[in-house]
Amino acid sequence: MERKLAAIVAGDVVGYTRFMEADEAGTYAALQGAFCDIIEPALSRHGGRSFKNTGDGFLATFPSVNDALDAAIEIQAGFAEHPLKLRIGVNLGDVIETDGDTFGDGVNVAVRVQEMAEPGGIFVSAAVVRSADRNRAESFRRVGRRRAKNIAEALEVYAVRLDRPSGVGRWLPAMRARRAAPAYLAGAAALALVAVGFLDRPWLSAFASSTFDNVLRISGTAREQRPTIAVLPFDDMGEAADDQYFVDGLTEDVIAALARYSDMQVIARNSTFAVRGQAADVRELGRRLGADYIVEGSARRAGDQLRVVAQLVETKTGAHLWSSSYDRRVDDVFLLQADLAAEIVSHAGSYVRQSEVAAVAERPTESLQAYDLVLRARTQYRHGSSDGDALLASRALLLRALELDPGYAAARAELGKTYIVDAVDGLTGRAATLEIETGLSEARQAIRLEPNLAAGYQILSFGLAAKGDYREAMQAGIRAVELNPNDPDSLMALAKAQVRFDRYADAVDNAERARRLHPLAPQYYIAVHGQALYAAGETDEAEAVLAECLLTAPDEPNCLLIWSALMADLGRLDEARAAMDRLRAKNPALSIASERNYRRFGDSPLMERFLAALARAQAPETADQASGTAAAKAS
Template sequence: MSEVKRELAAIMFTDIAGYTAMMQENETEAINQRNRQRLVLDDFIPGHKGNILQTFGDGTLAVFPSAMDAVNCAVKIQFELQREPVCPLRIGIHSGDITYSEKDVYGDGVNVASRIESVSTAGGVFVSDKVFDEIKNQPSLPAVSMGMFEFKNVSRPVEVFALTCSGLKVPESIDAEGKLKSKLEVIAVLPFANMSSDPDNEYFSDGISEEILNALTKVEGLQVVARTSSFSFKGKNEDMRDIGKKLGASSLIEGSVRKAGNKVRITAQLINTADGTHYWSEVYDRSLEDIFAIQDEISLDIAHKLEKQFSSVHAPTHLVTSATTNLEAYEIYLKCIYKLSFAPTPELQLEVINELEKAIALDSNFSKAYALLADTYVTTGVWGLVKPIVAYSKAKEYSLKALSLNENLPEAHLAYADYIKYNEWDWDAVGNSISKALQLNPGYADAHSAYGNYLRSVGKYENALKYAEKASALDPLSVNLLNNLANNYVFTREFDKAERTYREALKINPASRPTQYEFAYMYCAKGEYQKAMDYVEEIINSGGKWIERKHLMALIYKNTGRPEKAKEMLDSYLTKVRRGETEADPWDLATLYTFNDDHANAVRYLNIAADEKIGAVVLIKFAVSLLGLHNDKGFKDLCTRIGLK
């Protein structure tokens, strides 16, 4: 009688994707693939302390003493089998109890590993949440969640992760049997088409779309894709099913707006992204004086239709309240929202401030206008368009006014949090204000991003990353949020994830200067300065000569054997300041002095930047450009002064 053994082990299942069909089409090729796979497994598994317990057709069951051994082995197996001729191997790994004898292997752990392998991708490595917990702190083994699964004969839902090491296959998503749907139904509101005779009414159709989007965020059981992502399809004739996949949305809302004199006609349609069919459509003919009532009616009609379609959705009795009694003020507000959606220039920011001042003059109780005005003043202060202390004072005044008029306005709470962040450095108050915004609107992508940045500032890095990831999930095509997420990955030294995220942002906007700039800095953070130089040259060769003027170049020069060029950049800047050709920017001088190893002057100018409330000072602990100062006592004292932990 064979001995029965019980142990806790990491269990690996493998098989060749499409092997049965391969056998039917070309038996010789299928056998060659199987034999090659077995040779690789016979070599690599024992080399990583593993033991092959069973082989069956094209499949293999092996065990390892640790999850690390199993995952490292799996990655190397896939790298080897990606060489020509490629073998489409699937791998699933789980940690758990296993019982085996000479002739049999069984246990819950075996079943889970087998189920994970069955949903995996050829060329990829999929692992259970239990395995992920054991490898998540290993920078060389990054992974991304594929969702929660209810597997047959497994008592609990299992979250499955895909390894994302460079060279491994990672699907965008999995639609497999057993995958649990999100508790929230995801819906996206596409920009309504402007059917008015005047093309300048585009702001109005966009504004109506966004107001409906914002209203639907209040519906229990719905997750509404944020504006940046849903509006990225404006003017594009893409298949609704493809848009749904890109946004991760099960339903889409599209429509049109025709505005003529004091009359408006709005059409709206609800579309199933699974097959492109229409759930519902309606036409609304109303007077402009009833604009808020129309928005409420449309939003509620959509919510009630979704409520009948999905059991998790629960519509309230009311979604939209009148923001203002002055139609002219409201149209000014919509025009400002429209202008700010186009990567606004400094001049446009100042123009928006002037326009919003007119709106609140027309209606002194227009809370949304006050909130947007406060937010815009914060931006002008951070950008240095208005003296920061002046801009932040205005931001405080207008955000508090907005809150006094409507304490349930999430945008006002976020604007007030930004004022505190940049002017007061009272991080507890920052966190409290952003928390309030999220309580009022749990789907507020910018608030999730802001809360993540707050958590990072107070030293809660792991939770900070979760909020950055959530923000990007809510607004998946937002380049700004992808950049923020990638920057978080750089700070936690998850460079593979950072690179993948920067590249994702560049797919959306190949000309994004902030993405290109931060991507180059990522290589510097890794200590790969020649790669940074190569990437900068790639940008320049593509027409991006702007980057040659950036102080990043001084850091690269310093670390690629050309410190004299870093010194030239500092001397050139100081000469321009002396000649009055440019104003002395404390942040610029701090970075240039850092790159030239003059830490005393670097810290001196950072303190000046803090005195002047220059926005970037709240990032000093996280800026790659200032990594060289982290051990300097003066720098540590400044971090304490700002409240950074």
Template structure:
């Protein structure tokens, strides 16, 4: 079926829009939106009908709808001011007011090229996607009506691009390329094709009095799927500090979403076609859950990634981290050999990954536990933060090390910052046990028990929070709860004793170790 209006032909079967016989480049959702309009000429199409017809009923933001309407208008030579063909009906929807002629494809006549006016360029060939995840950050829309806020919106985007660029596994389009789309109505899928990226981050800025609201949404440009959307608000008293905070929050929120999206993509690939990075991603998917079976499945994935790419620093770091996780939960079979192997992997991770924040984070944390090098581990994680200030694991694993080092206040601050960076993190249970340890060493036993219980609510098999629960209740005089926790601790690791406590958890201050040992002793842990 073909719809003709003015000098345009919209071919439903071929999913093609032409002007004087030349193809006009439009994305899939823009095409669907235009088709919905021309199929219902001179009738108001409301928001619900738009969502159902174009986005299959999925809820999307107002800015997304607006940008797609603008893209439709641009494709057919219309504007929001002129509204020659697509008219906005206030608080109701949109109405296509052009004269539409309907014909079957066999009867339809394409306008002759001899009748041409200046024609539109056919789309350029799509760029191939890079091997690693790729993203562009589009200039945010200024919805405040205040041109003075343009610099603020642009500054937020530039900060986000800079922060994303620090993530070594991510391919980020440079600012100069992404800003060529400023002021243009664009379709995320079209942008993805033009720039050769899988993901597009778009957003808007709205200022009201002394408040500013930033919205952002992450889109898979290959399918048009919305992966994530969030809103950030703040005061303009310190506009540049707010700009930094928003950039940090956006990057901290979308980095885990990007990783999850890539993990899901890797899962869908045939096993025989996997490369080093996909093995790494599959291992990460397992590692995030933290269970014994998951770690046993993750470790071979990281080893395979290393075999395929012997200089893959992050894979070494994650493999080392798996060995640490087996140690701290009492899962090691040949403890001396596994500790030696974990240390070997961790040293390779931090050596090969001097400028890799992920490798430094996991490798440094593993070294702290496996080799007892807590001071060195803290220094390595501090470097990771300098390389990528938005890497949540660098903050929460660094916070745990600072708690073990006796720096409870600094640990709590770091852990809170990690939660702010990644409030939906799949490894939230690690942040919670970090908070439990920090509060325990600070003498806040009830608070420590609460945090440890939260961690166990997310991962019941986790050994450290069970120990914190037992010690905290015992030192607070709640012996019935302490005894129950000790029974659970013995079930998880029958070999744990007061005498091997320092070897299990590298607590650095003698007073902290004595307090922990005393609490566990009162709860019933054998000497």
């Protein structure tokens, strides 16, 4: 008898008894053929050993989690065109091997996880996710905590995304080498058709479920080599005291250039700029930012000459992988950005397609003065600030940039954002609702000038949502993520829209990805993440995320609102009502009627359950009722 740690794969045919009743001989022959042509070759190819055949299923053990996952993915691909459908569960745990059989909790959990899986799907335990190669991280989608028969504690379960390139790439070459592989190749061809169909689909095509799935495939692609890179703000080594905005602008544009490469993940600008001036070991910075590599450097502008020094550091070891210096004229700044981005990508272990290099190297404007004004405008006002004067100053700079170059698309998009933000947040106290239309007009014009401007679609989505055109806002958000899969603001905006359209699991995935790309994100990110988890029914996770939000920002309105509903759903009414009291003190106009009009969960059944939860938390029915209650308390 030997006890050891092993990866266990459990497979079971869905509806086998029903098929046997309808056609016993045909079903038996089909299953035996599947074992011979699909299951057993896959197990053998990945080092697995079948220790039990259950008639309509199997149990197998593997020396590693990654081999078990590869085998499970290959098996499901083989069943893609098969009349029988399989459920697969994978677990990593202690087992006991004796006389050719395998027993223990590791086996039991694998079987229970398999029973939870969807037909044609693969569910895995949290132990599998923790032990899998890091480049598989985004191949898993959290399902949540599930109770299982004869298992004392709830299991944390994940689904394997079968449309991920990382899942396909490892087993496809081996399948091509086999003569008897029509079912496998049909499954691979189906995946290829999905990808081609997505790339050819216009962004204004039918508003269908498959569109969202394809966007998620792009926005969360897990590749064989998909490094995460953080670009720290370059040091300003120039003599002019006011040149910092130019150096910061250069850093931002390098980040934006890198973000266009879907072969890597790029940490958001706000997170990297938040660590400016903090003396820390590069390995510690990598841990805080969740980055495999850090780019750091300096820039010096003297007259029309620009010198940039940059280096790439691996955060795990602190090793310097590459460094380079560039001496250019200031009017070559766009070419400099392209060179930096291309070298960083290539030295991080990825590759750069020539078409992408050309796209990054395109000059957004022929006027360096207009570019300079846009950089000053970005520095003057950042989205999320409540400074109305700064917003107006930023708008004035953008208008001057457009006087110099009316075709500068990025300037038009930024200008549109100032109008929409002011109309939504009332920063200056002068904006009317009509200014949303002004902002939308600028965003649309920016897109006409530069059809692949991700920021244009992001601002268009923002304005359409503010106007109440949620369906079109969703379409614009999808396009923004297509064009820039590494922009956390676009991902978070899409997640918020997906909650409204009953795409809860997708919303959770996008919110989580946005937070990974922006580890020092504002509270808004945490609030949307918590709302998505609440909508998806992932109660424990929602409670943890919302508690995190309220710990750091006790009066954050969106977190208080969802927390109040969640506590009411859990029967913890005292906590629900305490949160509601704090929320009403922060937002006296809150009412069930206002939430009903806002439709944060769209027209789904969840919307009514949410409103009922707010009622149990003692939210007022109308704004008038809220005012009356407040007046009564005051007297």
